[in-house]
Amino acid sequence: MANKFKNTNSLLEFMFIAETFYSIQGEGKYIGVPSFFIRSSGCNLRCEWRDVISGEITKCDTPYTSWNPQGTSRSIDELIQDVRQTPARHVVVTGGEPFLQRYLPQLAEELTHFGYPITIETNGTIFRELPQEVYLSISPKTRNSVPYGSKYEKEHLRQMRNIKVLKKLMARHEYQFKFVVVAPGDIYDIKQLQEELIIPAQYMYLMPEGDNSEVIRTRSRWIVEMCKTLGFNFSDRLHIHLWHNERGF
Numbered sequence: 001m002a003n004k005f006k007n008t009n010s011l012l013e014f015m016f017i018a019e020t021f022y023s024i025q026g027e028g029k030y031i032g033v034p035s036f037f038i039r040s041s042g043c044n045l046r047c048e049w050r051d052v053i054s055g056e057i058t059k060c061d062t063p064y065t066s067w068n069p070q071g072t073s074r075s076i077d078e079l080i081q082d083v084r085q086t087p088a089r090h091v092v093v094t095g096g097e098p099f100l101q102r103y104l105p106q107l108a109e110e111l112t113h114f115g116y117p118i119t120i121e122t123n124g125t126i127f128r129e130l131p132q133e134v135y136l137s138i139s140p141k142t143r144n145s146v147p148y149g150s151k152y153e154k155e156h157l158r159q160m161r162n163i164k165v166l167k168k169l170m171a172r173h174e175y176q177f178k179f180v181v182v183a184p185g186d187i188y189d190i191k192q193l194q195e196e197l198i199i200p201a202q203y204m205y206l207m208p209e210g211d212n213s214e215v216i217r218t219r220s221r222w223i224v225e226m227c228k229t230l231g232f233n234f235s236d237r238l239h240i241h242l243w244h245n246e247r248g249f
Contacts, residue, residue, distance in 0.1 A: 013103045016041045018064055018071040018096065020079065021248045022086040026239030028137050028178050028205055030119060036088035038079055038107070041071035043097040044159050045123055046152035047145040049209050052183045061211055061245060065096035076107050083116065091116045099126035108134050124169060125162045136175040140166065142189040144182045144209075166197060178205040178235060181223055187230075201231040208237065211245040 018041035025035045043066035050057050064070045083091055091111050098104055099122050111118050112131045120130070124138040141160040147153055169175065177199055179190050194204060206227055208219035216237055227234045 013076045013106055014073040015076065015079070015101045015103055015107065016069070016071050017074040017079070018062070018069075019247060020074075020082050022088055023239065023248075025090070025092060025119070026237055026242075027207060027235050029176050029233075030090065031236065031238055033090050034088055035090040035092045035119075036083045036086055038083075038091065038093045039065060040093065040095045040098045040101050040104075041065045041069045042100050043069070043095060043123075044100060044125060045097070045141060045145070046147050046150070046156050047141060048147035048150070049144055049180070049182045050148075052185070058209065058211060062096065064247075069096065076103060076110055079107060080110050080114065083111070084114065089117070090119065092119045092121065094121040097123055097126065099128055104128055105130050122169075123160070124166045125159055127165045127168050130173070132172060134173055136169055136173045137178055138166065138169060138175055139178045139180065140193060142179065142186055142193075144186045144189070145180070161193075163196065170197065170199075176203050176205055176233075178207055180209045181206050181219065181226075182209045184222060184226070187226060191230075202233070204230075204232040205235040206232050207235040210237070211240065213241050213244075216240060 018039045020036070020038050022036050025031055025033045039062070046067060047060045048057060060066045093104070093107065098120055105128055108118055108120070108130045112133050117135065118133070119135045119137050121137045121139065124140050145160065146156055206223050208216045208223055210216040210219060220236065224234050
């Protein structure tokens with residue numbers, strides 16, 4: 001049977017990649033699993049979080065893939081070779097927003113062919129047909145992520161939630177929903193989406209926003225209590241505790 005994801009001209013199968021590295025998954029269901037990361041560059045959103053108490057503003061923790069996309073064109077063959085040179089037993093395709101990459105389906109098909117379980121991390125605003133074996137870590141953005149007062153505010157609000165796409169992704173793949181939480185009031189937006197999509201509590205993860213251990217630990221205390229009340233899962237950010245917010249981990 002022909003590979004429906006395979007382009008007949010492999011020279012055209014390039015993706016815009018910020019970095020690749022071998023580490024452990026630091027978030028969600030597969031936390032702690034040794035994984036090879038392929039980080040695509042480019043995003044259709046411009047996330048920015050404001051602490052309602054301190055007023056402190058933090059941008060996306062990978063601004064080099066969103067606010068100021070950086071990277072190089074890498075062929076799918078090169079990326080597969082990079083993965084196979086490590087003992088990784090899991091591959092994570094992240095970003096930025098990987099679904100912007102035209103040849104994401106071909107990359108996923110090739111990784112599946114070599115037997116790698118794959119997680120793709122996405123904001124859930126774009127749909128592409130992928131192998132059904134792909135596991136999706138979906139992080140819809142809530143109003144706590146809007147860059148209010150910037151030139152990106154209106155476009156971010158317009159694009160940050162696509163219910164039709166989310167339903168299609170849920171119908172096709174196994175998934176988790178992972179939400180970045182800054183303040184207790186964020187839960188109202190999260191609960192509204194859960195109810196609209198009828199997401200079972202066991203697929204819901206709440207994760208503290210923060211780029212250092214102190215902030216993450218402080219927010220984790222009350223987020224854990226929120227998870228206990230709602231029956232949601234708590235997700236730490238293990239890579240931040242181990243390597244702060246350095247690239248390549």
